Amino acid sequence: MTERDDGLRAEIAAALRTFVVERRAAYRTLGPEVAALIDTLADASTGGKLVRPVFCYWGWRAAGGAAEAPALVRASVALELLHAGALVHDDVLDSSDTRRGRPSVHRSFAAEHERRRWAGEPTAFGTAAAILLGDLCLAWSDEALRGSGLPADVVARGFDVFDLMRSEVMFGQYLDIVAQASTTRSVEAARTVVRLKSASYTIQRPLQLGAALAGGDDGVAAALAAYGRPVGEAFQLRDDLLGMFGDSVTTGKPAGDDLREGKRTVLLTLAYGSATPGQSAVLDRAAGNRALDADDLAAAREVMVATGAVDRVEAMIGELRQRGRDALQAIAHDEAKAALEQLAATVTDRVR
Amino acid sequence: MTERDDGLRAEIAAALRTFVVERRAAYRTLGPEVAALIDTLADASTGGKLVRPVFCYWGWRAAGGAAEAPALVRASVALELLHAGALVHDDVLDSSDTRRGRPSVHRSFAAEHERRRWAGEPTAFGTAAAILLGDLCLAWSDEALRGSGLPADVVARGFDVFDLMRSEVMFGQYLDIVAQASTTRSVEAARTVVRLKSASYTIQRPLQLGAALAGGDDGVAAALAAYGRPVGEAFQLRDDLLGMFGDSVTTGKPAGDDLREGKRTVLLTLAYGSATPGQSAVLDRAAGNRALDADDLAAAREVMVATGAVDRVEAMIGELRQRGRDALQAIAHDEAKAALEQLAATVTDRVR
Numbered sequence: 001m002t003e004r005d006d007g008l009r010a011e012i013a014a015a016l017r018t019f020v021v022e023r024r025a026a027y028r029t030l031g032p033e034v035a036a037l038i039d040t041l042a043d044a045s046t047g048g049k050l051v052r053p054v055f056c057y058w059g060w061r062a063a064g065g066a067a068e069a070p071a072l073v074r075a076s077v078a079l080e081l082l083h084a085g086a087l088v089h090d091d092v093l094d095s096s097d098t099r100r101g102r103p104s105v106h107r108s109f110a111a112e113h114e115r116r117r118w119a120g121e122p123t124a125f126g127t128a129a130a131i132l133l134g135d136l137c138l139a140w141s142d143e144a145l146r147g148s149g150l151p152a153d154v155v156a157r158g159f160d161v162f163d164l165m166r167s168e169v170m171f172g173q174y175l176d177i178v179a180q181a182s183t184t185r186s187v188e189a190a191r192t193v194v195r196l197k198s199a200s201y202t203i204q205r206p207l208q209l210g211a212a213l214a215g216g217d218d219g220v221a222a223a224l225a226a227y228g229r230p231v232g233e234a235f236q237l238r239d240d241l242l243g244m245f246g247d248s249v250t251t252g253k254p255a256g257d258d259l260r261e262g263k264r265t266v267l268l269t270l271a272y273g274s275a276t277p278g279q280s281a282v283l284d285r286a287a288g289n290r291a292l293d294a295d296d297l298a299a300a301r302e303v304m305v306a307t308g309a310v311d312r313v314e315a316m317i318g319e320l321r322q323r324g325r326d327a328l329q330a331i332a333h334d335e336a337k338a339a340l341e342q343l344a345a346t347v348t349d350r351v352r
Numbered sequence: 353m354t355e356r357d358d359g360l361r362a363e364i365a366a367a368l369r370t371f372v373v374e375r376r377a378a379y380r381t382l383g384p385e386v387a388a389l390i391d392t393l394a395d396a397s398t399g400g401k402l403v404r405p406v407f408c409y410w411g412w413r414a415a416g417g418a419a420e421a422p423a424l425v426r427a428s429v430a431l432e433l434l435h436a437g438a439l440v441h442d443d444v445l446d447s448s449d450t451r452r453g454r455p456s457v458h459r460s461f462a463a464e465h466e467r468r469r470w471a472g473e474p475t476a477f478g479t480a481a482a483i484l485l486g487d488l489c490l491a492w493s494d495e496a497l498r499g500s501g502l503p504a505d506v507v508a509r510g511f512d513v514f515d516l517m518r519s520e521v522m523f524g525q526y527l528d529i530v531a532q533a534s535t536t537r538s539v540e541a542a543r544t545v546v547r548l549k550s551a552s553y554t555i556q557r558p559l560q561l562g563a564a565l566a567g568g569d570d571g572v573a574a575a576l577a578a579y580g581r582p583v584g585e586a587f588q589l590r591d592d593l594l595g596m597f598g599d600s601v602t603t604g605k606p607a608g609d610d611l612r613e614g615k616r617t618v619l620l621t622l623a624y625g626s627a628t629p630g631q632s633a634v635l636d637r638a639a640g641n642r643a644l645d646a647d648d649l650a651a652a653r654e655v656m657v658a659t660g661a662v663d664r665v666e667a668m669i670g671e672l673r674q675r676g677r678d679a680l681q682a683i684a685h686d687e688a689k690a691a692l693e694q695l696a697a698t699v700t701d702r703v704r
Contacts, residue, residue, distance in 0.1 A: 134487075135441060181470035
């Protein structure tokens with residue numbers, strides 16, 4: 001990350017904090033339980049890498065937006081709140097116990113329920129509270145974009161992108177759980193999920209949101225899409241590899257979690273595609289096995305390496321990243337071009 | 353309901369249908385699973401009584417909006433989509449099996465999972481899919497208001513109300529599950545939940561949304577609040593009575609469901625407040641008892657009658673409704689005044 005990015009991240013984090021603090025004050029009269037809920041929301045929405053707001057900023061710059069842009073930064077907070085809501089719900093969907101190295105929101109509500117010796121099932125309370133907190137994040141993401149201080153007609157252009165992005169990520173998540181349930185071995189199905197759930201949502205649409213807010217023309221939007229789609233796909237493929245082979249301290253998630261949950265990643269479907277019957281049986285034992293132990297995980301890793309799936313995913317990442325970089329030639333703004341060049345490397349690197 | 357209301361409901365239902373059909377077409381390329389998801393959303397968002405859009409319309413009229421108002425009707429669809437999302441998530445929260453006399457969304461996704469003999473737990477899939485479908489409803493509710501065709505500055509005024517309403521209902525729902533978990537016997541806590549979750553969300557804010565979209569002044573907004581708050585509270589109190597004593601065919605929910613779930617209704621907290629130790633024990637056995645049978649339910653009903661809680665709730669309904677009607681004197685528009693007078697009766701009547 002560059003120094004400019006560090007400063008930018010600090011600005012985004014401050015804008016996010018301000019947004020939540022204002023709401024905590026506005027709803028103060030609703031009492032301590034609501035205040036505690038908002039505090040949990042504040043925790044859940046901070047500590048991320050702010051990837052989406054950063055891409056939004058550089059989309060804005062690529063389309064000619066000013067370098068100092070407090071209103072744009074406030075608008076970009078919408079992406080982080082949307083993401084927080086999606087993660088909170090995603091952790092409920094996947095029954096994940098941790099997020100960013102801390103207990104997931106539904107787990108921490110369940111723990112609070114136990115601590116206070118309340119009636120009913122702690123797990124059910126945790127799920128219910130997390131669903132509501134996620135809903136609140138989604139509603140507030142909207143408020144952040146609308147209330148950024150940018151002119152109404154500018155915001156309206158932004159919502160054209162934001163609306164698409166929201167529907168796409170939800171469709172992507174739905175196709176993801178369908179792929180998981182139907183235990184598909186189709187690489188194409190896995191790639192569709194990646195495109196909707198990650199490429200579009202993490203990079204392409206945030207860039208285009210920034211460009212739309214800057215009043216960028218169709219040419220800029222197309223160039224940003226030509227960069228964002230492949231880099232976004234490479235980002236997710238790297239994430240899949242890190243999830244299987246990475247260090248849980250770096251990822252904030254236990255190693256092998258995707259496999260344990262039965263996620264049909266491109267990595268897994270590629271491994272199935274080149275597996276012997278014996279290797280397929282190893283994968284079958286591991287995928288979706290909630291009781292997956294270190295030996296099962298090691299065996300599945302071996303199959304992914306031996307089938308060449310890991311090498312193929314690495315090759316895909318390299319190829320996609322290069323395609324993204326090539327697309328940057330169509331971006332006229334030098335500083336944005338350099339930043340996006342750098343970001344393409346950062347988000348697809350072996351080490352995060 | 354008046355004839356005007358029947359025509360209005362037909363218009364709202366048609367606008368809702370059009371909204372969903374347009375989106376099904378827009379996302380056609382994402383394949384049959386996404387199309388099926390959108391069909392499920394269409395089912396989940398229809399079949400309601402359209403109470404909130406109807407109040408929105410009369411708020412609009414009270415503030416001087418035109419009688420024929422297709423753009424307002426399209427905007428009011430936002431309320432029904434928001435409500436659909438809230439209900440879908442609420443049914444997950446409460447583990448409710450039915451809604452409007454049909455299987456709840458998470459149950460129907462679980463059934464689909466079983467039918468297709470998919471991998472993993474049908475219940476977990478149902479929950480996950482229902483969370484995502486609810487999220488989509490929330491996102492689309494937003495799109496419905498923004499894309500209604502009303503001018504951007506008018507829509508911006510509407511969002512001031514809509515934003516408040518969304519946060520309030522989520523806070524209300526959260527306080528509801530906290531009240532349930534903490535088994536509160538506080539009538540005041542129960543009334544706070546009613547005010548946020550029902551009175552504001554079902555009547556006051558929809559009315560004010562309509563008025564804001566019509567460009568109504570603060571006077572109209574205040575009069576509508578003075579009407580909407582008490583009538584909304586009375587509406588929920590009637591709902592609580594119907595949930596305990598009503599016919600499941602009319603309510604679309606099994607009788608005693610609130611009690612089974614441990615909801616801390618005003619009715620229940622009032623009964624506790626006047627109960628003998630023996631009567632309290634009967635309520636304790638019933639509230640939150642998932643295995644509640646017909647005898648337990650009958651015993652709890654008896655306590656609610658014998659403690660005078662039912663009579664007190666009836667008296668509160670009568671008093672609140674009258675307060676609402678009195679507030680209508682400040683509404684200058686005759687047709688709106690008559691419609692709201694009628695609606696105050698309809699939504700608080702013993703029979704729906």
